[in-house]
Amino acid sequence: MKITIIGTGYVGLVTGACLAELGNDVFCLDVDQSKIDTLNNGGIPIHEPGLDEVVTRNRAAGRIVFSTDIEAGVAHGDIQFIAVGTPPDEDGSADLQYVLAAARSIGRYMTGFKVIVDKSTVPVGTAERVAATIQSELTSRDVSAIFSVVSNPEFLKEGAAVEDFMRPDRIVIGCDDSPHGDIARERMKTLYAPFNRNHERTYWMDVRSAEFTKYAANAMLATRISFMNELANLADRVGVDIEAVRRGIGSDPRIGHSFLYAGCGYGGSCFPKDVQALERTAQDYGQDLLILHAVEAVNAKQKQILGGKIKKRFGEDLTGKHFAVWGLAFKPNTDDMRAASSRVLLMELLSAGASVAIYDPVAMTEAKRVFALDFSDMPHLLEKIRFAADPMDALTQADALVIVTEWKTFRSPDFEQVKLRLKHSIIFDGRNLFDPAAMTEIGVEYHGIGRSVLTRI
Numbered sequence: 001m002k003i004t005i006i007g008t009g010y011v012g013l014v015t016g017a018c019l020a021e022l023g024n025d026v027f028c029l030d031v032d033q034s035k036i037d038t039l040n041n042g043g044i045p046i047h048e049p050g051l052d053e054v055v056t057r058n059r060a061a062g063r064i065v066f067s068t069d070i071e072a073g074v075a076h077g078d079i080q081f082i083a084v085g086t087p088p089d090e091d092g093s094a095d096l097q098y099v100l101a102a103a104r105s106i107g108r109y110m111t112g113f114k115v116i117v118d119k120s121t122v123p124v125g126t127a128e129r130v131a132a133t134i135q136s137e138l139t140s141r142d143v144s145a146i147f148s149v150v151s152n153p154e155f156l157k158e159g160a161a162v163e164d165f166m167r168p169d170r171i172v173i174g175c176d177d178s179p180h181g182d183i184a185r186e187r188m189k190t191l192y193a194p195f196n197r198n199h200e201r202t203y204w205m206d207v208r209s210a211e212f213t214k215y216a217a218n219a220m221l222a223t224r225i226s227f228m229n230e231l232a233n234l235a236d237r238v239g240v241d242i243e244a245v246r247r248g249i250g251s252d253p254r255i256g257h258s259f260l261y262a263g264c265g266y267g268g269s270c271f272p273k274d275v276q277a278l279e280r281t282a283q284d285y286g287q288d289l290l291i292l293h294a295v296e297a298v299n300a301k302q303k304q305i306l307g308g309k310i311k312k313r314f315g316e317d318l319t320g321k322h323f324a325v326w327g328l329a330f331k332p333n334t335d336d337m338r339a340a341s342s343r344v345l346l347m348e349l350l351s352a353g354a355s356v357a358i359y360d361p362v363a364m365t366e367a368k369r370v371f372a373l374d375f376s377d378m379p380h381l382l383e384k385i386r387f388a389a390d391p392m393d394a395l396t397q398a399d400a401l402v403i404v405t406e407w408k409t410f411r412s413p414d415f416e417q418v419k420l421r422l423k424h425s426i427i428f429d430g431r432n433l434f435d436p437a438a439m440t441e442i443g444v445e446y447h448g449i450g451r452s453v454l455t456r457i
């Protein structure tokens with residue numbers, strides 16, 4: 001099928017590449033010329049396991065092209081995916097300016113029947129706004145082309161995006177109950193047929209319910225994390241090991257094991273903004289989502305947990321102290337640092353007078369960009385960040401090691417080397433990577449999250 005993807009970011013590029021891999025003829029459009037140039041020169045603007053190979057293979061086969069030519073992009077696809085960003089607006093609601101700009105582009109250039117697919121995460125009622133925007137462009141051109149707007153939210157996880165897209169556990173599609181909606185449903189059925197060969201994975205529903213489903217999913221996952229983080233802090237006080245509790249409750253099939261890990265808070269481009277946007281939608285309809293207020297508040301506090309533990313150990317004034325930080329990305333296998341806990345930690349440590357040596361396997365370039373922005377008003381603090389060459393290099397003469405992201409490469413370090421390099425054998429572990437008892441045994445002072453009963457700290 002002929003597909004156009006408007007917005008070639010994480011979701012758009014992965015969607016385009018995977019649909020090309022299945023034999024579709026894909027046109028990836030973006031307004032960012034440098035991103036398109038990178039792709040056309042054989043580069044990949046994001047770090048995502050397996051993506052490079054899929055893009056390279058399909059570009060060589062002529063099944064995927066990258067361009068900023070809006071008119072050509074709109075002319076190309078019978079199905080037009082909108083996969084642009086929906087960042088938070090000042091009031092927390094989803095900023096729809098990019099989605100509506102994409103809709104305007106479609107309306108400005110479309111001729112025959114088009115299926116428009118909202119892949120971006122958008123609040124309930126957005127498909128109606130997209131349809132009205134397209135219609136208004138068509139009317140101003142005096143063109144009577146027809147279209148149907150479909151909601152097909154994306155559930156891929158950064159770091160496993162290609163795998164998630166190729167083997168989805170579910171596909172949610174909301175279509176209008178109308179003759180045009182029926183045509184759209186048939187086209188979507190054909191497009192997604194390869195994913196349903198083994199068993200049916202598609203959940204068909206109305207458009208508004210599909211839009212809502214994405215927010216409900218992310219809000220539920222964020223809630224599980226904040227719930228466990230709050231219990232972990234209590235576990236530290238009452239002398240309980242949160243990891244034992246996690247295993248104990250996760251074995252209940254009604255609860256399950258996923259997303260129950262205590263840590264130093266969730267980040268990324270999705271959970272924080274989607275929780276806020278759902279709260280905002282509720283307020284617009286006169287309802288207060290009390291649980292989600294708490295989820296956000298707990299998470300904001302949890303991002304400060306490592307800084308708090310460090311200050312409790314070394315004192316509020318960290319002047320002259322130096323820390324090694326392992327992990328900067330908001331989670332492993334990505335270079336995405338949007339709303340990452342590492343940013344809160346660095347702000348806290350540097351503001352209290354400390355210096356840091358930081359390391360992340362893939363997010364170093366992004367970290368340089370992000371910290372230059374975070375500390376643009378405080379260049380003297382930026383000077384206290386050393387970008388280390390590798391994890392061991394970061395440790396040199398540090399008062400403690402602080403772990404923020406659970407990269408695999410951090411899981412089994414040579415602890416003798418770690419102890420040799422550090423000034424003091426102290427680890428603050430924001431992701432509970434190590435066994436506290438084993439750490440005590442080898443002479444490491446270990447501070448995990450919700451596990452102090454095992455180290456008697």
Ligand code: NAD
Nearest residue numbers: 007009010011030031032084085086098101102120121154
């Ligand atoms: P992104 O910022 O990585 O990419 C968005 C792209 O859209 C950018 O390249 C931007 O230049 C381009 N763009 C903006 N306006 C445009 C326009 N008018 N025409 C063409 N291109 C335009 O964003 P993302 O992370 O891919 O997220 C996209 C959407 O998918 C968001 O709504 C997000 O919430 C949702 N989502 C993201 C993830 C994720 O893990 N990143 C997962 C599921 C859903």
